[in-house]
Amino acid sequence: MPDPSFFTDEPQLTPLLRKLRSITRLSARDEQAILRLPAHPRVFTAGQDLVSEGDRSTQCWLVLMGWVQRYKLLSGGRRQISAFHVAGDMADLPSLHLPVMDHSLGAVTYVMAASIPHEALRELLERHPDLNAPFWRDTLVDAAIFREWVANVGRRPAYQRLAHLFCELYLKQAAVGLAQDHRCPMPVTQVDLADATGLTSVHINRTLRDLRRDKLIDLRSKTLVIHDWTRLVEAAEFDPTYLQLDRTLAA
Amino acid sequence: MPDPSFFTDEPQLTPLLRKLRSITRLSARDEQAILRLPAHPRVFTAGQDLVSEGDRSTQCWLVLMGWVQRYKLLSGGRRQISAFHVAGDMADLPSLHLPVMDHSLGAVTYVMAASIPHEALRELLERHPDLNAPFWRDTLVDAAIFREWVANVGRRPAYQRLAHLFCELYLKQAAVGLAQDHRCPMPVTQVDLADATGLTSVHINRTLRDLRRDKLIDLRSKTLVIHDWTRLVEAAEFDPTYLQLDRTLAA
DNA sequence: CGTAATTTTGAGTCGTCTCAACTATAGTGG
DNA sequence: CCACTATAGTTGAGACGACTCAAAATTACG
Structure with missing residues (x-):
């Protein structure tokens, strides 16, 4: 529409x-x-x-x-x-x-x-x-984002890898006004997430369950809800420097 | 010196x-x-x-x-x-x-x-x-090279991944006259190769042995010798397009 | 020539994959 | 608006590629 x-x-x-x-x-x-x-x-x-x-x-x-x-x-x-x-x-x-x-x-x-x-x-x-x-x-x-993805896919375990991707995609959208209040569009399938992280969709499914279990995020109806930004960032070891955003967006 | x-x-x-x-x-x-x-x-x-x-x-x-x-x-x-x-x-x-x-x-x-x-x-x-x-x-x-590395680390098994890296590094050097005759400098340790491919040095060691066993390459005294460029490219599923070299260097 | 760095090998473990089935959700046409 | 169908998500069981730990062998270096 x-x-x-x-x-x-x-x-x-x-x-x-x-x-x-x-x-x-x-x-x-x-x-x-x-x-x-x-x-x-x-x-x-x-x-x-x-x-x-x-x-x-x-x-x-x-x-x-x-x-x-x-x-x-x-x-x-x-x-x-x-x-x-x-x-x-x-x-x-x-x-x-x-x-x-x-x-x-x-x-x-x-x-x-x-x-x-x-x-x-x-x-x-x-x-x-x-x-x-x-x-x-x-x-x-x-x-710079590609480089971070190389590190993500090359050196981070599944849980951290997914968490990192979510941190990035949230901030990237927040920076242009497409996200706020720790929720943002995430219109991808688990197969897409798998192909972005170098995992299989089965493992994405299980890792999502773990992230949900730990009350870090929720991913439903194509929307990502971040329940605990601080702990998500910690879990991901996420450092937003590479996104080069003018001002760091408040957490 | x-x-x-x-x-x-x-x-x-x-x-x-x-x-x-x-x-x-x-x-x-x-x-x-x-x-x-x-x-x-x-x-x-x-x-x-x-x-x-x-x-x-x-x-x-x-x-x-x-x-x-x-x-x-x-x-x-x-x-x-x-x-x-x-x-x-x-x-x-x-x-x-x-x-x-x-x-x-x-x-x-x-x-x-x-x-x-x-x-x-x-x-x-x-x-x-x-x-x-x-x-x-x-x-x-x-x-473009970073993107290829994301794919390399994300989706290729160890053997293919290493082969791909060698194809890239050979062509990259050949393009500026630093390599020829299917041999080029490769002054890295197995730990470096591991950190470039998202593997461990132990696994790099075993994968190098396999590549050697298959008569594709030899890596000794910081020099890569490619015994069979065609089969190496095949094994790596290497397509040099992403390097954007003016003329494709003859194999 | 001695010491550090690097490579090699073995054995056991674990994270992730594969295969396969089943459930749930969303889209489509009657 | 419901039934139908396709797409997406979920779960289990077993397999395997790559990892960990550890030690030995080799090579490089001052």
Whole structure:
């Protein structure tokens, strides 16, 4: 159910501003320039790819609503998710300088996204060189998140690993106003969680039960409720530095 | 044993050019500008940190010789390595836009590195806006490698995981002329390999034995010898797309 | 040449996986 | 609005890949 105003001519780029503001500072002039970017809205149903491995992009997708996942398919039906993206994320900003996709971007939920031509972005950056830094910084924050995922998947046991993922996804959403009061959307299946953490869905199920048993969280009807943020952070050994959020959000 | 010419006034930035050329195209003018960057050489002994978690950087380190690793320390003595860097790599280019380190950069071997002040880099990018793209692209390639590592650690069994790492490190070095004839430097301990793959050193030892038994590789005196590149690639299910090398290097 | 670091091997354990069935929830069409 | 069907979640039992602990063998280094 897309918001009717969504299909008006005016591009809805404010989520992008909110995102960029959460990790950097922008001048009013630069913000205006961003808002003038041409953006073509489109919807995707759950499971659809926005971009698939091997595609050559000439545009970037900005997520406006819903969740998008970044994933690789391996042989034998194995899959690894390397990122979740929410409203405001330029999910495939990398395609601006790496046009051939080495992975896919898929819609986790019903998704509204806006495509922005590479050409328009390049022109923006040319006219407003100051904007190189914020966007570049955005890709650097994403890279920092990938690094944290390497550590998560490589060195943390299942319980800690899931807890860590929840801490990250809560803060990431809170930073752009999509979460508060220790609850946030978590519109993924246990299979998705498994593919994001390098576990099996069976083990995710049992680990979720343990997290629930310990009164740390609840995950029901696609909503994560955090019962005890402090203990969740402890259990996860979560340090939000890597998210590079301007101000640490109060717990 | 530093090369004597290393300490002359002339900055030795050619490895950087070689690296950038392996993943992008540069104009002669831009190349000249890069060569004029001020670079202050320094050596590090194995085990020393170039930069530590929590540090605030005002300069970037360019690796000139030796290997550098990117790693995070976790509780209980656990460690996760998320990248290896070789000559030509701007190991902490991220610090240009994310000055607070969320991880450490350590010397794997005896290392020669050159520090380039952030200020000089910013000035370079201001005067040569075309250079934003190549450097940005470099951080995007690193991010692509992180993503591949997430998949490697998350979804591949030990044997495949190690094989994949070796394919990557061989190609990465070959791309900048540091490897050829299916042999390359691999100056890491089994503990390092364990921390890069999310395994234990004991299991690395046994997996190396298996790879050796299968006549795929040999790893002796810090040198990797690949006996059968084709079968190694097969075993690893290695697809070099993510490295974004200009030309695929012949097998 | 002695000492530390690294590699190798064995034996037992454990976290996570596999396979398989069953239950619950959500979406769809009559 | 309910029945039907597909999707998602839950549980049990057994297997296995990787881990732990510990010691011995080898190699590197000052």
